[in-house]
Amino acid sequence: MSEFFKGIGKIKYEGPESKNLLAFKYYNPDEVIAGKTMKEHLRFAVAYWHTFQARGVDMFGAGTAQRPWDNITDPMDLAYAKVEANFEFCEKLGVPFFCFHDRDIAPEADDLAETNRRLDKVVEKIKDRMKNSDVKLLWGTTNAFSHPRFAHGASTSCNADVFAYAASQVKKAMEITKELGGQNYVFWGGREGYETLLNTDMKLELDNLARFLRMAVDYAREIGFDGQFLIEPKPKEPTKHQYDFDAATVIGFLKSYGLDPYFKLNIEANHATLAMHTFQHDLRVARINNALGSIDANQGDLMLGWDTDQFPTNLYDTTLAMYEVLMMGGFTTGGLNFDAKVRRASFEPEDLFYGHIVGMDSFAKGLKVAAKLIEDRVFEDFIAKRYESYTYGIGKDIVEGKVGFKELEAYTLKNGEPKLSSGRQELLEAIFNQYLLETR
Ligand code: XLS
Ligand code: CA
Numbered sequence: 001m002s003e004f005f006k007g008i009g010k011i012k013y014e015g016p017e018s019k020n021l022l023a024f025k026y027y028n029p030d031e032v033i034a035g036k037t038m039k040e041h042l043r044f045a046v047a048y049w050h051t052f053q054a055r056g057v058d059m060f061g062a063g064t065a066q067r068p069w070d071n072i073t074d075p076m077d078l079a080y081a082k083v084e085a086n087f088e089f090c091e092k093l094g095v096p097f098f099c100f101h102d103r104d105i106a107p108e109a110d111d112l113a114e115t116n117r118r119l120d121k122v123v124e125k126i127k128d129r130m131k132n133s134d135v136k137l138l139w140g141t142t143n144a145f146s147h148p149r150f151a152h153g154a155s156t157s158c159n160a161d162v163f164a165y166a167a168s169q170v171k172k173a174m175e176i177t178k179e180l181g182g183q184n185y186v187f188w189g190g191r192e193g194y195e196t197l198l199n200t201d202m203k204l205e206l207d208n209l210a211r212f213l214r215m216a217v218d219y220a221r222e223i224g225f226d227g228q229f230l231i232e233p234k235p236k237e238p239t240k241h242q243y244d245f246d247a248a249t250v251i252g253f254l255k256s257y258g259l260d261p262y263f264k265l266n267i268e269a270n271h272a273t274l275a276m277h278t279f280q281h282d283l284r285v286a287r288i289n290n291a292l293g294s295i296d297a298n299q300g301d302l303m304l305g306w307d308t309d310q311f312p313t314n315l316y317d318t319t320l321a322m323y324e325v326l327m328m329g330g331f332t333t334g335g336l337n338f339d340a341k342v343r344r345a346s347f348e349p350e351d352l353f354y355g356h357i358v359g360m361d362s363f364a365k366g367l368k369v370a371a372k373l374i375e376d377r378v379f380e381d382f383i384a385k386r387y388e389s390y391t392y393g394i395g396k397d398i399v400e401g402k403v404g405f406k407e408l409e410a411y412t413l414k415n416g417e418p419k420l421s422s423g424r425q426e427l428l429e430a431i432f433n434q435y436l437l438e439t440r
């Protein structure tokens with residue numbers, strides 16, 4: 001077994017005073033917070049596509065990435081090498097999970113049968129490596145968006161043969177996810193959307209998307225795959241309008257097709273912000289609908305209108321994200337997948353470590369602050385007081401369905417002008433800052 005990341009050993013927790021660049025300052029895997037270790041709470045995952053596939057290509061220039069496997073030319077040897085690199089990387093970082101698209105782990109061949117044989121070979125290699133590793137598969141998914149056949153979409157393509165092709169691909173990807181013990185299976189609608197309604201039958205496309213998901217549910221049952229199905233919302237990119245726009249849209253879609261019992265959501269920070277929501281907003285929408293399954297942990301750049309997939313460093317966001325996770329009682333099958341890539345100018349292998357270390361430290365700090373805020377009931381008590389008027393008198397009658405418009409009019413005529421209290425936003429923000437700065 002060759003070592004790829006030479007000169008970098010196991011990344012350890014050294015605490016906030018440490019000057020070691022390759023050490024955790026806040027992520028202490030064994031530290032217990034609110035009854036569980038940090039490792040159990042955070043369930044970090046490495047994204048195969050960004051870490052082992054991405055080359056730092058952009059619209060204006062070639063890839064810049066220097067990777068330890070660059071001298072390997074045979075596509076299958078390269079795929080096997082990346083399996084080794086993945087396990088070495090996760091083990092050195094102490095990240096317990098990884099995630100992949102089918103096409104990340106094995107190169108596509110000229111026909112589907114050969115492509116599937118290649119996948120089987122790499123899956124064997126992964127299974128073999130898993131025997132002497134604690135690293136597990138958080139989720140698998142399908143890349144049904146890169147190949148030119150998906151120019152009009154996959155399950156929402158205008159071409160039924162493409163629908164069939166995408167179905168065959170998901171079938172196989174689900175089988176290998178099951179074989180590798182994957183805890184979830186993600187559907188991200190790569191090109192499931194449209195550019196112009198002038199050439200689009202929106203109703204048929206949405207019905208077909210629902211038909212496709214129904215087939216996936218049926219097939220999972222048939223093969224006994226009991227991982228959680230997750231849909232990942234995104235408002236735009238690559239299409240102008242993606243059907244899985246945001247958490248609320250996806251929940252509405254699932255309910256209108258009777259699919260809601262079978263799916264939860266994988267919320268990505270940068271997708272929420274592209275939809276003009278905060279990360280916390282989409283997490284909250286998912287949580288209150290009992291649909292928060294997993295998280296793609298990254299961040300965008302608010303100056304840019306596209307999906308920059310940066311490593312998460314914003315402590316406000318990591319804290320409020322962990323607040324939502326803790327308020328739902330923690331992850332079950334989900335986790336925090338770093339769907340994040342190093343910048344094009346950060347081209348050295350060690351940058352992959354710096355990116356993950358800052359992401360893990362940022363979420364560790366966020367977890368601690370969120371746990372303390374919840375323990376002290378900072379927002380809960382304030383919110384309970386703010387909505388207190390629904391716990392007695394006319395408010396209680398409204399909540400219990402005891403009154404209608406006529407009774408409310410009679411009440412208002414007697415009650416007169418309502419008396420309001422301040423929302424105290426600035427005060428709450430000051431308290432939040434204090435917790436962020438003072439929580440150790
Ligand atoms: C792209 C998505 C994608 C999904 C998995 O924007 O984030 O990477 O997470 O297909
Ligand atoms: Ca994602």
Ligand code: CA
Nearest residue numbers: 268270307309
């Ligand atoms: Ca993204």
